Each structure stands twice: as structure tokens, then as C-alpha cells.
Amino acid sequence: MMENWELDLQPYKQAVEELKVKLRSLREQYQRSSRHTPIEFVTGRVKPIGSIEEKAKRKNIPLRELEQRMQDIAGIRIVCQFVTDIDTIVDMIRSRKDITIINERDYIKEKKSSGYRSFHMVIDYPVHTIKGTKHILVEIQVRTMAMNFWATIEHSLNYKYRGEIPDDIKERLYRASEAAYNLDEEMSKIQGEVREAQSIIALRQGEHRTSFKNG
Helix, strand or coil: CCCCHHHHHHHHHHHHHHHHHHHHHHHHHHHHCCCCCCCCEEEEEECCHHHHHHHHHHCCCCHHHHHHHCCCCEEEEEEECCHHHHHHHHHHHHCCCCCEEEEEEECCCCCCCCCCCCEEEEEEEEEEECCEEEEEEEEEEEEEHHHHHHHHHHHHHHHHCCCCCCHHHHHHHHHHHHHHHHHHHHHHHCHHHHHHHHHHHHHHHHHHHHHHHHC
């Protein structure tokens, strides 16, 4: 594998694009119904070539074994409003017939020492190519908006300090992680009120569109 990067990474790009379309379609179906949508937004990416090579070197993975041993070349991120939405999304993914779950890691119940929280799943996703069906490993991350904001900041700091964040900043990051999680917990307690308010807004917007068409 990886004798021709652009060609070899194409199935990964295809897997990411197909999964984004499917997940965004689910989000739209929820939005068109009267039900709360557990999916706020979906993003995806294929790891840059330089990052693949760096990780392969760091993890001592031969390039010929990347397909089997590097599970995050293709990545999907699903962001939601409430912690309870995470379970809904995970169950939704588990029930799909077009994927096979390889493993799961719950970094919400068992957060990383840095304070990082997210639910990770690695799936086997089949893509259809001119050479036949190819099975692609895709990492799916499911997290709340607060968790995503924290993870984005941590990633930027890791990049700035090349993975060696100063201890005082690490401590502040950890405290920020706890504050973000406390916010998630508090919002979960009042989510009934939030969902009712969102339903009222959606209903009024629907009435406005109807009156605009009739006018």
C-alpha cells in the first residue's frame, strides 16, 4: 500500500464523503420531523500524508501495514448538543447494516489524563471501486459542542508546543475540561426546557414560511 498516495487514499476520501452524506441525511430527517435531532453537525477528513508518515514512524508501522494497523486515516466527527445525544448517536451507528464496528473507546466515562473527553468508534466501511469492494477503517468521534471546543483548543496548543505543553497550561486545560463537562451536565438537566423552546421556534418558523407562501 501507499506506493501512490493520491490513488491509495482515494477510497478513504470516498468513505468519508459517503458517511458525511448519510449522517447529514439523518440529521435532515430529524429536522423535518418534530423530534429533537441528536446531530448538531458532521465533519470529516482524511489524514494528511505528512501526518500519516509521521505517525507511522512514531508507532513503528510499516507502510505496507497501514491499512490494517492505522485506524484513523479516515475520520468522521459528529457533534451534538447534549451528553445524552451521544448514546443516541452511538446506538444509531451500532444499528446500521452498512458498517461493522471494530472497537469502541469511551473517553467520556473514562476521560484521558489530559481531560480529553469523546466517544470513539472504529468501523469497517465498504466502498465500491472500479477494482471491487474495498473495506476501509474509519474512526468516528462523537462529542458535545463543549467537548469539541475544548479538544480544538488542546489540539492547537499541542501543535504550538509540539506535544510538550507546559505544566501550568496543562493544569489550566484540565480545569477547563472539568468546567466544560460541568456545563454539559447542567445543560443535560435542563434539556427538556431547551428542547421545548427549540420546538416552539421551529413551529413559529414553519408558520412563518407557510404564511409567506400563502401571501
